[in-house]
Amino acid sequence: MADTLLFNALREAVDEEMGRDDAVFVLGEDVGVYGGSYKVTKGLYEKYGEFRVLDTPIAENSFTGMAVGAAMTGLRPIIEGMNMGFLLLAFNQIANNAGMLRYTSGGNYKIPMVIRGPGGVGRQLGAEHSQRLEAYFQAVPGLKIVACSTPYNAKGLLKSAIRDDNPVLFFEHVLLYNLKENLPEHDYLVPLDKAEVVRPGKDVTILTYSRMRHHVTQATKKLEQKGFDPEIIDLISLKPLDFETIGASIKKTHRVIVVEECMRTGGIGAEIVASINDRFFDELDAPILRMSSQDIPTPYNGKLESLTIVQPRQIEEAVEKMMALQI
Amino acid sequence: MADTLLFNALREAVDEEMGRDDAVFVLGEDVGVYGGSYKVTKGLYEKYGEFRVLDTPIAENSFTGMAVGAAMTGLRPIIEGMNMGFLLLAFNQIANNAGMLRYTSGGNYKIPMVIRGPGGVGRQLGAEHSQRLEAYFQAVPGLKIVACSTPYNAKGLLKSAIRDDNPVLFFEHVLLYNLKENLPEHDYLVPLDKAEVVRPGKDVTILTYSRMRHHVTQATKKLEQKGFDPEIIDLISLKPLDFETIGASIKKTHRVIVVEECMRTGGIGAEIVASINDRFFDELDAPILRMSSQDIPTPYNGKLESLTIVQPRQIEEAVEKMMALQI
Amino acid sequence: MAQERTLPVFDAANALLTREDGLTVYEDMVLGRYFEDKCAEMYYRGRMFGFVHLYNGQEAVSSGVIKCLRSDDYVCSTYRDHVHALSVGVPANNVMAELFGKQTGCSKGRGGSMHLFSSEHNLLGGFAFIGEGIPVALGAAFQSHYRRVALGDSNADQVTACFFGDGTTNNGQFFECLNMAALWKLPIIFVVENNKWAIGMAHERASSQTEIYQKASVFGMAGVEVDGMDVLAVRDAAKTAVSRARAGEGPTLIECLTYRFRGHSLADPDELRTKEEKEEWLSRDPLKRFETYLLGQKLAAADELKAVRDKIQAIVDEAVTFAEQSPEPDPSELRSYIFAES
Amino acid sequence: MAQERTLPVFDAANALLTREDGLTVYEDMVLGRYFEDKCAEMYYRGRMFGFVHLYNGQEAVSSGVIKCLRSDDYVCSTYRDHVHALSVGVPANNVMAELFGKQTGCSKGRGGSMHLFSSEHNLLGGFAFIGEGIPVALGAAFQSHYRRVALGDSNADQVTACFFGDGTTNNGQFFECLNMAALWKLPIIFVVENNKWAIGMAHERASSQTEIYQKASVFGMAGVEVDGMDVLAVRDAAKTAVSRARAGEGPTLIECLTYRFRGHSLADPDELRTKEEKEEWLSRDPLKRFETYLLGQKLAAADELKAVRDKIQAIVDEAVTFAEQSPEPDPSELRSYIFAES
Ligand SMILES: Cc1ncc(C[n+]2csc(CCOP(=O)(O)OP(=O)(O)O)c2C)c(N)n1
Ligand SMILES: Cc1ncc(C[n+]2csc(CCOP(=O)(O)OP(=O)(O)O)c2C)c(N)n1
């Protein structure tokens, strides 16, 4: 079977779920006639019509609130943020209504909806188009936050997110849409709340997600040659964190490096470090190393841009240094 | 001299700075004719007129952006968020423009503005009016984030914030407006980036801010009677954190408890724990204890509400337990 | 005080109200009024907390619109939501219990005054933030439209009524939603309760053009103004709008000129509105006006109306007893309702 | 393809254009066109990155409005900002260097194509997010008004021109700002560049009422439509709006009917716009039209215009050389410009 590109894996997920349940629909800017800025909804307008693949005006707060209302009354909307950053404009609807309404209503309503789209630092897209909203949204109660990283997990996770009865923020990465992978022919789901052990190892636990997973695996190739044996865990679920998988790994390696693309202050990494401190402090042989993007709006210039995010070479050095410390 | 109520201390700060610099102006909902929901701008409309104390329509995103534009062109706006939660609607302008524009413009513009108002859990105000936006905003680059806690620091900090050439998010607490204190007669400033050692001590460092400072001091009265000697630090600056003061304390006590009103996940406490881990791991004799609000939209019911936030009794017990562990 | 707008005059002869409908509407208005009066009493006695926004004076709007909806239609409200909830059929017991923070409250004591919900009654909620309910209401309307048009369910002809105030019409969400509603011809009615004030902000100080119903025109939407102190006028406009929406002919904006008889919330000192203005509007009390109409048209006799008032008073009193005797939420259920279990 | 709107006809006899102004405007339009053509070339040659949105076809709007502003007036743009920056006087060198990410760029290489800034030229910025520039522009206008009215500075009569597209007028910030601008009579001109498309979204599929200039009416604001392919028509409307704003008489909304000759950005396959539509609009090329006018009115001779074009070509070529030879930002300055030092 031919390899599937990540954006096509996502398209298949949407298509299959729309076929399975006619309450599922997509809305967002240019998702219909245009087929989506990253082609995730290509062809679906033609297949499902203008209401099931709804081109919206540029009114993020209102169309997000509209999706909440549709979800409360029985539909299952999938919002595409053309770029996840644009959903800053919908922060109120995402936080107050998608996130909190179920609780505030005392369980009167459930809000099955997915908010998906590209995040992260691309190639010289400038500060506003290079945001990592998972950090801004992580403190909002009532949201599930997921990041995909391969065609396989992208498809399986998106299908699970669509079937989940809760609001799921689903992060794709603007630079991963063209990853290829051979996918199973059969229908499959990937659970939203389970981290993925990408590479088992015994030396050090590297916790990462989204594009940084690939920076980590790249660094690992070099590290393997040097005889190191890191365990790589792709968090997948950024909220809640899968402490079962994380804990099992720490109990084995006793050392942790977090590699994230968020800015350092208030990033996902901050919560991971704090949570490990809460739960597994006694298991640690060394302080957790937090490798994050710098606290800087992403500069346009390519060299500066690459200086703001963690590079494979730095991960390599960090592992070597951490292992040296301990021996 | 008579005691000054906290809201009046803030009013004095605004009044004095408006008198000192005619580029300073206030805008927001009901700040003018009404005098502000918590009376912080009472009488200023009469004194300075309708443009320097500007009543805005209910359009948070746009009047915040308007303040950015006014700041870029030489004015010094002070936005009052009638409740800070309402500024969720202005997230885009606060993050992209107040926070990032200076960098993105390569230093072309500076944005001297203050965004102030009440945050925190009040008395049965319901989920939407009980938000702790400092957690949502902490990852935004380019913002300074400050929380006041006493009439003295409220006044001195607000004056510093108004004079600062950068955007400052200034958090007051909805339940602290009626605190009283005897204030100096002379003009004074309190630096934005210095934590305040509220009570020196040697046993354990308690890091806290805003209303939780008062929960901590309340707990400390009991602890003192039992012979404990905690050091209480009011962070004041939530971003950046004052690691000089924090570090000096940890080097003395080797034990840390963080008490915050944020929800646990992605709160200010997460960043504090992670930063201490980064910087002072070897100084710690015990895992840092993170005491936060629960990850729950604030319930209206009073008993449930109080269960979501940290109570003095719990702080007392936590200190006792931590000290017992170590002896 | 700004020059009052001339109220559009509705010819009651056009009302064609049956005795039964008349009594239903009257009962609903009395319920709204008495319930709110009781809330004020309970609040000042320290039985309820937080921000409590009463509806006194605006009853003709809630009763006028909601009482011509079907039970499967949707209603969306704001923080000033008690009376909309009652009109929609949420029992006074459960509304009052919610305000007392009890487990028997319509939001299980988690929501409080500004967050009343009832999925059973298609009450989409009280929304505490300005404007945020409008998109949610739009979503309910979209859902009906979707079922009808995309899924071919001809029974999906539910209408959504969305209530909000004059101050809210300066917020972007209002305009964004007018556009989408008109663009897709959604079955929704935007009901603006223009009570002239947004807390302490007079409408004419906040809106460059004060006639809100006119804003519909630039979205190609029907917009009408009605005397919001005249339940028959409101009802008439609502009926037209409901049939238009139900027939798939699109949305309507109804601007109801009304007034609140109390401060913005029970915490508001209400010092800015002039005595003159208040008196002028108090003299148009919608409840008294409708009473006069019912009697004048001989649709009901004075003692019948008194019987209604007594019955309602008993319901409201009983609601307090019910709320007081209801259990608090169980602390062990603090974490319930955060997520739905699939 | 939707029915084209009838373009309002401007009688060029009313233009009263001097030879000098004519040449200034012409030069500016040529600069806009040639600069953008060069960008396309550089982008495809891998010299610039990210999202690059060109302005070809819309030159009459930028030149028509900005060339009748004073140098102390303010201009606010979007991601489609190169040509506004040039019209305002930012040297082509510094704009090109910015697109190359160089330290000599007008945003020091930190901003890129969608984030052009120049405080020296009162360019408030290119804003990459839809609608977010509108409130910022409003703030600059508020500032002028404040200085004049609250501080009594009679020299504070600067006007702010704010540019944005048709798609943006469905966003709430647009309406919120129209209201505040009209309410406070701020010296601002909202210039809508209605090029019929928002990426792949046709205007009539996004707006329930497509005549954008009419939206001004419900805010009590002046609104006009002009042929955005006719620089004289744009200039005339702008002049009226500028004098109104400068005189303290408040804002104007100008809807310019225009068209972009290229895709939304250089990454856009541009498959949705019909050949027919494109050709129709290409035939109205504002540059050719203005050339014909200048020649016809004998305001300039053919060789003079050629000399202008040659001069501009040299400037644009030189801009590339300048940009290529300029230094990259120094990595040690990665953290500069995050905060202002007081
Ligand atoms: C986003 C947001 N901003 C501000 C507020 C505070 N607030 C509550 S009610 C109100 C006035 C609303 O006036 P209007 O829309 O006329 O409704 P009314 O209260 O008169 O019924 C304001 C400003 C809020 N709740 N939410
Ligand atoms: C808040 C936000 N939402 C979406 C986008 C993506 N986007 C960029 S340009 C554009 C279309 C804008 O169309 P229009 O306003 O007509 O301007 P034009 O590009 O035609 O000049 C969209 C949707 C964005 N940049 N910001």
Ligand SMILES: [Mg+2]
């Ligand atoms: Mg009102």
Ligand SMILES: [Mg+2]
């Ligand atoms: Mg356009």
